[in-house]
Amino acid sequence: MRILVLGATGYLGGHVVDRLRVLPGTRLLVGGRSPDADVTVDLARGGPRDLAEALAAAAPAVVVNCAGATGGDAVTLAEVNARGPAALCAALRAAAPAARLVHLGSAAEYGPGTPGLRVTESDPTSPAAPYGATKLAGTVAVTASGLDAVVLRVGNPVGPGAPSTGLPGRVAALLADAGRDPDATLRLGDLSAHRDFVDVRDVARAAELAATAVGPLPPILDVGGGEAIPVRELVRRLATAAGxxxxxxxxxxxxxxxxxxxxxxxxxxxxxxxxLGWRPSHSLDASLTALWAAVGARSARPEGVPAP
Known part of the structure; x- marks a missing residue:
């Protein structure tokens, strides 16, 4: 089975690639703007015709779209998170209408939740900012495409390799800078919110299961930890892991x-x-320990020495 992964160089995409690379009977293809990519595609700016030609040549049985932007202005977010999935769906309808599309969405599409309640796939969506709004537009493009497609609405991913653009990665970087100095002060903003954290490796496993599932899937599936954790508690546990x-x-x-x-x-x-038969297999403490171990490994390498 040929599986094409888009956005493979990102945080989620990298873990999805690692998961799918060892899947028996699979030929993994990586798509992107890099000249090293197996399939050259630019979802944010490429036209559906060009995308269709690239997809026709690749002939994937499954496309996993991990491409997305979490930061930048509203135009950038719209290009990547809304236009990209729409163009991809148009290209798939033209070039590979039988392929399955697994698209990574975001729990930010729901907007503010009700304290004490878990949101379900059938609940109303009311995103609070351009990021969630553009991710929702991408989800609508996928679910209305008529393709064999599923959107995985991902909670707040955490674990090894977390980027500094998100709170866990940013706090880990600050902890690495502070070291074990007892006089150090970690200055952060308001940590009173509650978030549903999910290990990035569990997200990758959900993507694998969705890519390989037999028969049709529901249009949207929530992929999270299933528990609201105070952000303040996450920071405390990460600080403990860092010593x-x-x-x-x-x-x-x-x-x-x-x-x-x-x-x-x-x-x-x-x-x-x-x-999917999926449920999280990593505890929050295990995710934070793995995050900190990865940060410590990077910090310990001499300057100029790449990761193994």
Whole structure:
């Protein structure tokens, strides 16, 4: 089976590639703008005709779209998160209408949740910022495409390789800079929100299961931890994993602009369990330990020495 992964150089995409690369009977193809890509595609700017030609040549049985932007202005977010999936669907209809599309969406599409409740795939969507709105537009393009397609609405991914553009990765970088200095102070914004964290390796496993499942799947599946964790608690646990002995100073403001208006986010993952046999296998502590181990490994390498 030929599986094409788009956005393979990103955080989620890299883990999806690692998961699919060892899948028996699979030929993995990587698509992107890089000259090293197996399939040259640019979802944000390429026309459907060019995309269709590239897809026809690749002849994938499955396309896993991990491409997405979490930051930037509204135009950039719209190009990558909304136009990209729409162009991909148009190209697939023309070149590979029988291929399955697994698209990674975001729990930010739901917008603010109700404290104490888990959101389900059938609940209304009301994104609070351009990121969630553009991801929702991408989801609509996929679910209305008429293709054999499923959107995995991913919670807040955490684990090894987490980028500094997200809170876990940013806090890990700050902890690495602080070291074990007992006089160090970690200055952060408001940490009162609750988030549904899911290990990035569990997200990759959900993508694998969706790519290889026999028969049609529901149009949308929530992929999260199924539990709302105080962000303050995540920071505390990560500091413990890092052996941080200083002080954590929390102040109002300074948090992520795209999540500032969402104080509670938690997903009901029952449908993913029923459709895919999937459930998280990594605890939050295991995710944070792996995140910190990866940060420590990078910090320990001499300058100029690449990762193995």
């Amino acid at each position: 941080f002995r200083g002080r954590i100073a929390e102040a109002g403001g300074g948090g992520s602009a795209r999540s500032a208006r969402v104080s509670w986010q938690c997903s009901d993952i029952t449908a993913a369990r029923d459709a």
